[in-house]
Structures are given as structure tokens and as C-alpha cells.
Amino acid sequence: MPSPTEFGRLLRYRREAANLTRANLGQLAGLSDCFIKFLETGWRQSLSTASAHRLLSVTQLSLTWEDFDSITLTPLGSRPLPGKPSPELILLAALEVVRSHYPSKS
Numbered sequence: 503m504p505s506p507t508e509f510g511r512l513l514r515y516r517r518e519a520a521n522l523t524r525a526n527l528g529q530l531a532g533l534s535d536c537f538i539k540f541l542e543t544g545w546r547q548s549l550s551t552a553s554a555h556r557l558l559s560v561t562q563l564s565l566t567w568e569d570f571d572s573i574t575l576t577p578l579g580s581r582p583l584p585g586k587p588s589p590e591l592i593l594l595a596a597l598e599v600v601r602s603h604y605p606s607k608s
Contacts, residue, residue, distance in 0.1 A: 507544035508572040513563070514542040520562035527563075531556040541573075548574040552598035 517527050517538070524535040524542075531538075533556055540546040554575055558565050 509570065510542040510544045512569055513538070513557070513565075516563040516565065517542075522562060527560065530560045530562075533557075546573075548576050550576050550598055551595040555595050 517524070522530070524538040527533075528535040528538050531553075533553060537546070537553075541549065549570070554570055557563065558567075
């Protein structure tokens, strides 16, 4: 079974090939440069589906769903089938993005 480090190596390779810094990629994907660093080094062993969608949206990386095989995607704990994600998964990812922009008041 592939390890999360394999995804991290791929992400770093694609980022560097696109001449992006971690900060640049973070801005494009709406993620922190620290989060990118943790993915690249294997410190993060899981990734939310919303974050996966954000990385997929950075066209310079040319990522596909198959590239996420070596890392656990949450909230469902598994990767959707390659290609088009299910409507339920899209809804869960969208909800996670909305929640990240509008944190609950405590």
C-alpha cells in the first residue's frame, strides 16, 4: 500500500515543476503554506475532500483523483471513484468549505 509520503513527494514535485512556492500554492488553493508543508513531508496523513478539491482546482499541478490514492480522504475516510465525485461527496465538500469560511460562534 502506498504511503502518505508518496502523495507528499508527488505534490512537491508538481509544485516545483509549476514554479510555485508553498505560499503561492497555498494562496491558489486557499490552504496555508504550513498545511502544504505538512502534506509534502508526510506529517499530514489525511486530507479532507474539500482540501482535495482545492488542490485539484490548481490547474498548474495537473492532479487527478488517482493521485490521492496514498492518502486518506475524509470525512468519508475513503477516496471517491476516479473521475466525477458523487453528488453526496460534492455536497459534503461544499459544506466543509462554507464551514471553514464561517466558523460557528462559541
